Amino acid sequence: MTTQADKPVKEQRSFPKPQFTDAEAGALVFPSSGSRAFNYYKPQKMRATMYEDVTFDVQPDPERHLLQGWIYGFADGDGGYPHDWTELRSGDWHRFRDPNEEWEQTIYRNNANVVRQIQQNLSNARKAEAYQQWTPTWTRFVERNVGAWMHAEQGLGMHVFVTIQRSAPTNMINNALAVNGTHKLRFAQDLALYNLDIEEQLPSFDGSAHIAAWQSDPVWQGVRETVERLTAIQDWAEATFAANLVFEPLVGELFRSHLVMQIAARNGDFTTPAVIGAGDGDYDRDLRWTRALFDLVFKDEEHGGANRAIAACWLDQWVPLSLDAARRLQPLWSQADEKVLRFEDGLDRAKDRFVRLMDGLGLGSSAEGMNQ
Amino acid sequence: MSRQSLSKAHKKITELSWEPTFATPANRFATDYRFDRAPKKDPLKQVLRSYFPMEEEKDNRVYGAMDGAIRGNMFRQVQQRWMEWQKLFLSIIPFPEISAARAMPMAIGAVPNPQLHNGLAVQMIDEVRHSTIQMNLKRLYMNHYIDPAGFDISEKAFANCYAGTIGRQFGEGFITGDAITAANVYLTLVAETAFTNTLFVAMPAEAAANGDYLLPTVFHSVQSDESRHISNGYSILLMALADEENRQLLERDLRYAWWNNHCVVDAAIGTFIEYGSKDRRKDRDSYAEMWRRWIYDDYYRSYLMPLEKYGLKIPHDLVEQAWHRIWDQGYVHKVAQFFATGWPVNFWRIDGMTDEDFEWFESKYPGWYAEYGAWWEAYNRLRHPGANKPIAFEDVGYQYPHRCWTCMVPCLIRQDMVVDKVDGQWRTYCSETCAWTDTTAFRPEYEGRPTPSMGRLTGKREWETVYHGQDLADIVTDLGYVRDDGKTLVPQPHLDLDDPKKLWTLDDVRGNTFVSPNVSLNEMSDEEREAHIADYRGRSNITPSTV
Ligand SMILES: [Fe+2]
Ligand SMILES: [Fe+2]
Numbered sequence: 064m065t066t067q068a069d070k071p072v073k074e075q076r077s078f079p080k081p082q083f084t085d086a087e088a089g090a091l092v093f094p095s096s097g098s099r100a101f102n103y104y105k106p107q108k109m110r111a112t113m114y115e116d117v118t119f120d121v122q123p124d125p126e127r128h129l130l131q132g133w134i135y136g137f138a139d140g141d142g143g144y145p146h147d148w149t150e151l152r153s154g155d156w157h158r159f160r161d162p163n164e165e166w167e168q169t170i171y172r173n174n175a176n177v178v179r180q181i182q183q184n185l186s187n188a189r190k191a192e193a194y195q196q197w198t199p200t201w202t203r204f205v206e207r208n209v210g211a212w213m214h215a216e217q218g219l220g221m222h223v224f225v226t227i228q229r230s231a232p233t234n235m236i237n238n239a240l241a242v243n244g245t246h247k248l249r250f251a252q253d254l255a256l257y258n259l260d261i262e263e264q265l266p267s268f269d270g271s272a273h274i275a276a277w278q279s280d281p282v283w284q285g286v287r288e289t290v291e292r293l294t295a296i297q298d299w300a301e302a303t304f305a306a307n308l309v310f311e312p313l314v315g316e317l318f319r320s321h322l323v324m325q326i327a328a329r330n331g332d333f334t335t336p337a338v339i340g341a342g343d344g345d346y347d348r349d350l351r352w353t354r355a356l357f358d359l360v361f362k363d364e365e366h367g368g369a370n371r372a373i374a375a376c377w378l379d380q381w382v383p384l385s386l387d388a389a390r391r392l393q394p395l396w397s398q399a400d401e402k403v404l405r406f407e408d409g410l411d412r413a414k415d416r417f418v419r420l421m422d423g424l425g426l427g428s429s430a431e432g433m434n435q
Numbered sequence: 436m437s438r439q440s441l442s443k444a445h446k447k448i449t450e451l452s453w454e455p456t457f458a459t460p461a462n463r464f465a466t467d468y469r470f471d472r473a474p475k476k477d478p479l480k481q482v483l484r485s486y487f488p489m490e491e492e493k494d495n496r497v498y499g500a501m502d503g504a505i506r507g508n509m510f511r512q513v514q515q516r517w518m519e520w521q522k523l524f525l526s527i528i529p530f531p532e533i534s535a536a537r538a539m540p541m542a543i544g545a546v547p548n549p550q551l552h553n554g555l556a557v558q559m560i561d562e563v564r565h566s567t568i569q570m571n572l573k574r575l576y577m578n579h580y581i582d583p584a585g586f587d588i589s590e591k592a593f594a595n596c597y598a599g600t601i602g603r604q605f606g607e608g609f610i611t612g613d614a615i616t617a618a619n620v621y622l623t624l625v626a627e628t629a630f631t632n633t634l635f636v637a638m639p640a641e642a643a644a645n646g647d648y649l650l651p652t653v654f655h656s657v658q659s660d661e662s663r664h665i666s667n668g669y670s671i672l673l674m675a676l677a678d679e680e681n682r683q684l685l686e687r688d689l690r691y692a693w694w695n696n697h698c699v700v701d702a703a704i705g706t707f708i709e710y711g712s713k714d715r716r717k718d719r720d721s722y723a724e725m726w727r728r729w730i731y732d733d734y735y736r737s738y739l740m741p742l743e744k745y746g747l748k749i750p751h752d753l754v755e756q757a758w759h760r761i762w763d764q765g766y767v768h769k770v771a772q773f774f775a776t777g778w779p780v781n782f783w784r785i786d787g788m789t790d791e792d793f794e795w796f797e798s799k800y801p802g803w804y805a806e807y808g809a810w811w812e813a814y815n816r817l818r819h820p821g822a823n824k825p826i827a828f829e830d831v832g833y834q835y836p837h838r839c840w841t842c843m844v845p846c847l848i849r850q851d852m853v854v855d856k857v858d859g860q861w862r863t864y865c866s867e868t869c870a871w872t873d874t875t876a877f878r879p880e881y882e883g884r885p886t887p888s889m890g891r892l893t894g895k896r897e898w899e900t901v902y903h904g905q906d907l908a909d910i911v912t913d914l915g916y917v918r919d920d921g922k923t924l925v926p927q928p929h930l931d932l933d934d935p936k937k938l939w940t941l942d943d944v945r946g947n948t949f950v951s952p953n954v955s956l957n958e959m960s961d962e963e964r965e966a967h968i969a970d971y972r973g974r975s976n977i978t979p980s981t982v
């Protein structure tokens with residue numbers, strides 16, 4: 064047996080020589096010499112986007128081109144991406160396109176921009192000794208409540224979105240879920256590292272207070288319970304629906320946009336809104352793709368009605384839980400020194416937004432009863 | 436970030452997870468492994484704050500190189516022989532990549548260790564990166580290489596070509612069945628730790644030697660994420676080893692995963708490197724030499740063997756057996772010959788071998804010419820249409836092989852073929868280990884122990900069954916491997932694009948009926964079958980030089 068260990072030591076290294084091959088597009092004309100587009104799928108518009116080209120059909124489907132079917136199965140014999148992993152049905156799941164057109168380049172550009180922006184803000188705050196200007200009351204608010212929110216993002220990111228990106232029937236949906244999960248994990252870390260940053264600058268700041276707040280402060284137990292219950296949902300579409308269309312507008316935006324973003328500046332805090340604002344920006348993006356997905360299944364010619372009926376049941380379950388979590392946050396509105404906002408006003412705005420969302424998806428009547 | 440602030444950041448991030456009390460995450464993917472007694476092992480740490488800018492920077496280098504390649508007319512120097520095989524390779528590889536992303540929740544659900552969860556989630560997004568960056572590379576090839584046919588049907592062809600199905604195991608194997616078998620042993624301990632070296636290091640070197648420096652740019656960038664993935668897998672392995680009960684499963688899964696990866700990856704990458712290259716310098720390493728370094732020394736001896744002291748049973752015999760197949764039994768050569776035999780149902784063109792190639796093969800693999808030389812001479816002689824049928828339908832002393840039910844590469848080392856009646860059907864296997872995989876490993880019980888989470892081999896596993904008894908022209912039409920004039924085939928057994936008369940059309944392949952070896956085998960009487968098997972195993976299948 065000869066192996067390379069037996070080879071004599073080379074005296075001179077040799078290199079492959081470049082050769083002129085003229086294998087460039089257009090060098091010759093022959094059948095298909097001009098066929099320069101992926102032609103196995105139909106782009107949504109006239110011209111395929113980069114996003115579609117690098118995403119479509121990468122996860123095969125026996126209902127499209129997969130000739131021999133899935134060649135590995137689970138113990139029950141199901142392979143690949145079974146359609147019954149959600150109760151919803153679609154005439155064609157492949158019609159879904161992510162309006163954010165997320166692929167490799169957009170993912171890294173966006174998230175890198177966000178972290179750069181946050182770092183810049185934090186370094187400015189450090190230079191200006193901004194945290195030192197906070198009142199003790201506001202400091203407590205940030206360490207406990209802004210801190211507690213990091214857990215909600217982490218839980219949803221890891222155990223809802225990262226988890227269910229294995230489950231949807233197309234690559235387009237699963238990638239959107241993966242990107243959504245990435246946003247949440249990044250935002251959770253943004254909040255944790257922000258917390259660390261303050262801890263390092265401000266001796267009176269208790270960097271571990273967020274843990275107790277999340278684990279046992281009665282104010283946060285409704286949110287924690289809802290998040291934990293969201294992670295327990297089996298059906299990937301229900302999990303997406305409940306997290307992005309119910310929990311986020313009723314609880315996430317209530318806390319982030321209608322509380323923290325409104326009162327931070329009035330309490331002399333200009334850095335927290337920069338960090339929290341990034342999470343709101345993520346959610347805008349995540350909401351865009353989520354609406355596109357559910358718009359598609361609720362308007363499905365054959366299954367739309369049945370899908371809306373299923374979603375109505377989901378609303379029955381998740382709206383009360385989220386509203387309860389929201390209401391239990393109420394004491395936070397009186398914890399800051401500058402309390403210019405009333406909880407009920409914030410909640411009304413959150414509910415308005417939610418009802419408009421549901422209206423837009425044709426679920427207005429199912430959402431109406433939420434005020435009772 | 437400084438090292439100190441990085442370690443503080445890591446520590447801070449551990450505060451994010453908590454023990455739930457109202458409800459626990461849904462249990463989607465079952466495993467027979469147990470981790471309740473395992474001490475927690477941490478993988479390489481990653482903070483997203485530094486991760487995103489770092490990867491963006493890597494991306495910028497890749498896209499800069501792509502712009503440069505186009506501006507510098509790279510395609511005036513790429514070898515068509517090489518680029519044609521990229522139609523197959525780049526149809527397959529984005530699927531394993533995205534499957535690796537999809538596998539992450541399986542590992543996350545199985546292993547109770549929040550630190551590890553973070554590493555696995557970052558791996559998920561890495562793998563989305565890999566899949567889409569590779570699709571983009573393929574798109575660039577389609578736009579700038581002389582012959583886009585085959586690239587333009589890429590993902591469809593991947594899904595309906597027999598070769599795509601072989602490759603799909605390296606992907607489906609990550610996402611189905613027992614969560615740890617799939618997402619840890621098959622994906623990380625074997626595919627990533629052992630075989631990404633040949634995929635992402637050896638292959639790019641060969642690409643560069645054939646004038647393509649974009650593939651190396653993209654794949655080195657991909658490979659630079661791999662050490663983190665390997666570290667994730669290693670942490671899970673150490674946790675699994677802590678429970679004695681897992682060791683039997685680990686032994687089973689390492690045997691299966693090692694052997695299947697060998698069958699599939701060595702078939703494909705071995706062929707690309709040995710038969711896709713025009714670089715015939717005698718001092719360039721052969722695939723066997725690369726394998727010896729990357730797989731045998733770096734993986735087997737440096738990574739696997741040290742794990743023995745933790746109680747891991749290493750498949751020493753199967754490592755030696757794989758090497759024996761590559762070095763003594765011509766595994767790669769026989770696979771390449773099979774790909775070329777089946778050229779009409781490929782979606783890429785395969786260049787014939789020349790005297791210069793013969794010489795190189797003979798010097799690297801003494802005895803090569805006696806076994807394969809005459810067949811490649813026949814391949815060249817029969818390469819143009821008009822006077823003859825495709826080589827598979829001409830008598831050149833080469834019998835079309837049975838397919839392995841498990842790895843789906845044909846049973847090319849004929850004397851080793853195993854035949855067994857399994858689940859009511861006569862099946863053929865390339866090797867004892869592939870037979871064992873189907874009959875013993877992928878079952879609800881293993882060595883008397885219930886394994887309710889273990890996966891199943893499913894699907895129409897013999898590609899030929901789907902087209903049994905059909906005309907070759909109809910098959911190629913159904914597959915969609917026809918060029919835009921509606922008659923010229925995408926695949927060709929040569930690279931001559933200059934003369935339309937040299938290009939095979941549907942008419943040139945019509946009148947040849949395709950037969951499934953497995954269907955035929957199952958139609959035989961017991962005596963016929965026994966005689967057939969004895970003949971199959973005993974036949975040299977070497978093309979006589981007089982043909
Ligand atoms: Fe990868
Ligand atoms: Fe990987």
Ligand SMILES: [Zn+2]
Binds near residue numbers: 865
């Ligand atoms: Zn096999």
